[in-house]
Amino acid sequence: MAKVTKSVKPAKTAAKAKPAGPAAKKAAVKPAKAAAGKTVKTAGKPGRPAKTAAARPEAKKTAVKPGRPAKTTAAKPAAKKTAVKSAGAKAPKIESSLKVLSLFDAYTSDRLPRDQGYIVSSFINGNTGYSIYEVISYSGVKAIYPDGTGLTFQSQGKKLHALIEPPSYPHKSIEPYLRDRAEQIPLRFKEVSKIISKNQSTLYWAKKPVESLSSFTVARPVGYNVSFVFYNKQDLYTTLSKFFEQSFANDAGLPMADARKGAEEITAVVKKTMNFKGIYED
Numbered sequence: 001m002a003k004v005t006k007s008v009k010p011a012k013t014a015a016k017a018k019p020a021g022p023a024a025k026k027a028a029v030k031p032a033k034a035a036a037g038k039t040v041k042t043a044g045k046p047g048r049p050a051k052t053a054a055a056r057p058e059a060k061k062t063a064v065k066p067g068r069p070a071k072t073t074a075a076k077p078a079a080k081k082t083a084v085k086s087a088g089a090k091a092p093k094i095e096s097s098l099k100v101l102s103l104f105d106a107y108t109s110d111r112l113p114r115d116q117g118y119i120v121s122s123f124i125n126g127n128t129g130y131s132i133y134e135v136i137s138y139s140g141v142k143a144i145y146p147d148g149t150g151l152t153f154q155s156q157g158k159k160l161h162a163l164i165e166p167p168s169y170p171h172k173s174i175e176p177y178l179r180d181r182a183e184q185i186p187l188r189f190k191e192v193s194k195i196i197s198k199n200q201s202t203l204y205w206a207k208k209p210v211e212s213l214s215s216f217t218v219a220r221p222v223g224y225n226v227s228f229v230f231y232n233k234q235d236l237y238t239t240l241s242k243f244f245e246q247s248f249a250n251d252a253g254l255p256m257a258d259a260r261k262g263a264e265e266i267t268a269v270v271k272k273t274m275n276f277k278g279i280y281e282d
Contacts, residue, residue, distance in 0.1 A: 027154065099239050101228040103218060107144065107151055114141040116232045118270075123182075124224035124251050129201070130169060130183060131252040133162040133244075135209075135266075136216060137274040150219040157212045158274045161185040162205035162266055164252040178203065186210065193265065196256035203248065205266045208273050224251065241267040 103119055105113045119136040138157035145152055163185050165172060176185045177193070185204075192204040221227050230240060244263035248254040254262065 001278070006225055041248055099233055099235070100228050100230050103151065103229045104220060106229050112141075112144060112229060113231060114144075118230040118232075118236070118240065118274075119218055119227060120230060120240070121218060121221065122225060122247055122251065123221075125182075127202055127252045128169070129164070129166040129251075131164040131247075132183070132185060133205075133247075135160040135162075135240075135270055135274070136218070137209075137270070138216075144221070150217045152215055152217045154215045156214070157216050158209040159212060159216065160206050160209040160266070160270060160274060161187060162203065164203050164248065164254065166253065167200035170203070182229040195258055195262050195265070198255045199253070201252070201254055201258075203262045204252065205262070205269065207269070209269075221259045237267050237271050240270060 038204070047177055102112060103112075103121075116139045117137070119134075119138070121134045122134075123132040123134075125131070136157050136159050138153060138155045141153055141155040143154040163176060163183075171179060171183075175189060176187050178184070178188050185206075187204075187206055191207060193207055194205075195203045197203065218227055219225075230236060230243075233239070240265045245260050246258075248259035248262055252259075
């Protein structure tokens with residue numbers, strides 16, 4: 001019977017099997033973890049909420065590419081340019097819309113007005129800021145032709161001079177007509193009006209223009225120099241004044257308030273003494 005009692009050992013084996021229970025649990029847990037892991041990975045691959053959320057901006061970018069308002073907007077001016085070129089054959093329509101054009105471009109494209117027009121040239125010293133301006137009004141042109149370094153007009157005309165000397169200019173006391181060739185205008189101090197700006201630059205301009213009865217030549221601009229033709233439109237003097245204001249401030253370094261005042265003063269002289277009433281009435 002005692003042997004029978006010892007046969008209970010299998011129960012211990014069964015008891016020993018109890019630890020196997022946790023092992024079994026562990027075994028069960030592992031598959032569960034593996035399954036859960038697989039589920040997460042699988043869910044991550046197709047779902048990937050983060051990636052899907054990040055993908056939305058990409059979808060927006062893709063949506064922007066086909067539209068690209070900037071390109072579409074840029075494309076429109078190109079169409080306008082093409083339209084202008086196409087209209088180039090119709091000179092009257094183009095000229096009626098022009099206010100100002102580079103003088104030599106206007107000559108090359110045969111758009112120089114021969115009845116009435118203004119030519120404004122500026123000669124800027126890029127190192128010192130010393131600047132000379134010429135305003136020419138003309139009408140009744142008989143011929144225009146290249147002449148060496150410029151364009152010659154066989155026409156009567158009027159010319160108004162102005163200059164801006166920087167604060168550091170060393171020859172302020174010398175009459176403008178006696179200065180070095182690149183710095184002179186054909187005027188004495190008594191023949192000019194002036195403004196001394198806040199930065200001590202001085203703007204001079206002629207009180208009245210000089211006349212040319214047969215012909216005049218406009219030099220081809222080089223470096224910082226420019227020459228423009230202004231068409232005789234309704235807002236001609238507003239356009240002239242704006243040109244002077246911007247050039248005085250940006251090219252010659254005058255403070256904006258002084259540049260605006262000087263531009264208005266010079267434009268007033270141009271309007272009064274260089275207009276197109278009859279044959280250049282003052």
